[in-house]
Amino acid sequence: MKEGIHPKYEATSVKCGCGNSFDTRTVRGGEMKVDICNACHPFYTGKLKFVDTAGRIDKFQKKFAAGTYGSLKSKSKKK
Numbered sequence: 001m002k003e004g005i006h007p008k009y010e011a012t013s014v015k016c017g018c019g020n021s022f023d024t025r026t027v028r029g030g031e032m033k034v035d036i037c038n039a040c041h042p043f044y045t046g047k048l049k050f051v052d053t054a055g056r057i058d059k060f061q062k063k064f065a066a067g068t069y070g071s072l073k074s075k076s077k078k079k
Contacts, residue, residue, distance in 0.1 A: 016040065 010029035015021045016037035026032075038044045 007027040009025040012026045018040040020039040
């Protein structure tokens, strides 16, 4: 392998929104902040958890709660 062409790995501290933190090594260095990690991700924990980004779940529920959305209306057949 050639010398001097590979990036340097630096120690990095990763902090999650759930409060979990761990150290790893990356080429980025410094500190990383993540929204979800392996300690709180539903795939790894087996618990159902909605990850709401910018209120999308609330927006979806409000949209379909009124029952006025076009796809929900029954279409009458014309003969």
